[in-house]
Amino acid sequence: MDPARYVDSVFGRPARQPGSPWSFWHYEPRPIPRSVQMSQSAILAMSEAEAALGRLSGLGYLIREPQTLIGPYLTREALASSRIEGTQASLSDVLQAEIGDADEATADVVEVTRYLSASRQAFSLVETLPITQRLILDVHRTLLSGVRGEEKSPGNFRCSPVWVGSAGATPDNATYVPPPPDQLPALLTDWENYVNTERSVPVLLHGALMHYQFETIHPFLDGNGRIGRLLISLLLKERRRLELPLLYLSNFFETNREAYYEALQGVRERGEIEPWLLLFFEGVRAQSDDAIWRARRLVDLRETYLLRASETRSKLPQLVQAMVANPFVTVQSAQRATGLSAPGARNLVRRAEELGWLRSLGTHGRGGREHWYASDLLEIMEGPLGGDTAAN
Structure with a gap:
């Protein structure tokens, strides 16, 4: 990781620990800011996203037996979120596996079906439990058990460093190096406190910052992106903004994958939160409108x-x-x-x-x-x- 690309901002700074086992440059996130200044453009984008989300939430009360729609929406979300991580499968493949051909499914299809199982588990747990580290670990265990990545400690936070970059990258030339494992307890405690106590923050701003920080902490050896995106829907349900999981935001992130990664990295490198907020709000608006159109x-x-x-x-x-x-x-x-x-x-x-x-x-x-x-x-x-x- 090139520290020259990173500024010292309210979101974090480049750092290293000479003499430690992890003496290479890494990113050291700061606690999530409890208040963020937004431009008029961002405030307007958030308002439009809130309105679209409200229309989607209201749709669940207007149609007969809305629960029948949950299956297709969860499947699309699972498929898109898995594709972002490189899984190759089609909607038809996954749907056919669901009706009883799982024994013939490819490894990619099995990964998507595990995401579906993890999603259903998460939505069930959040009915009675807050969004805590324990809940996340349980869902992560389901996500990675029995699939590729099973050797990467399902249900456990990482105890070793990781870095993000092209195949064969090292900490020195990686695009991003998350904080070392000894920093995870304090960072995750702050993240959990933010998620469960900052009720005065508008829910979509809350979700955008929550997701950014989770991906930046990168607490797992594998599955960070899928868990992090699932947490957005969990937060909306926990905050009673979307009773039914009809918002599949991963479809927007998959369609705009480069912009998604660049927006998250822009916060880390340059302390620029607004591009990420604008992308997040636009994703909520676009996918809410699409979900309404598709549901109708x-x-x-x-x-x-x-x-x-x-x-x-x-x-x-x-x-x-x-x-x-x-x-x-x-x-x-x-x-x-x-x-x-x-x-x-x-x-x-x-x-x-x-x-x-x-x-x-x-x-x-x-x-x-x-x-x-x-x-x-x-x-x-x-x-x-x-x-x-x-x-x-």
Whole structure:
């Protein structure tokens, strides 16, 4: 790490500890500032993001059975957050693994499904617990257990130095060297106090500073980015700003990956917080609008299907709900959704196929099971960012 690139600011400074095992240059974060001066542009951006987030939160009260939307949104968030870290998987791969083909899933798909498990665990824990180091360690253990990175101490803060840079980088030429492990206890205690006691800070400013500091501390050997991004949604839920996890901010960060990393590094190197705040607020606004647009399309299509299904004396409505949660279907997944026997579930799937709701993908995998998919639903889930169009 080149100390000449780093200034001494309220956020931290370059430092070294001669004579210690970690005598190379590293970044020494300061406690999170309890107040930050923002320009009018940043205040306006935060206000627009708050309004968009409010609209998204309100949507959960206006639509029938909003819980059915959680699956697609969590999956998109898990996929995008994992892709930022280099995982290669498609939404279709992950969704098919979720309906029962996990034994055939690639290592990349398994990593995404572990993120999904960690996310669900985190949202369950935050219902009754504050966002503490203990909660984070439990979620981190779930995230890294049984996947690549399992050797990197799942559920434990790091006890050795790390650095960020290209493959083969050393502390001397790395882009960024986080604080050494002996500084983690004090830094994490300050971070935890900030998250749980600074209630006078606007929630989005709170989230932006929380995320920046967590990524800067870099408390784990692996999984810092995924845990750090998950914490944003956890904070919004804990602060009762978003009851349902419908905001997948990682999609925005993945789309703007270089700007995301540069904004975080700009705070460290130059003490410039405003570019990071502007990017964060724009991400919340854009993804809130996109989530609303996508939810409306999913709900409209769901209601169209349910109206048609109600005309039949069958368990087609239950299959529709399952299709919205995951547009890939097998006879086995249809059985789980409806409680029907295998022949009954197959007949129900064939009926949905006749109605044009499902298309066969043929047979593959263990036992040659036939797969179907709801193309119209999948198109909504996989489609490009739509919030800007919807908002205009």
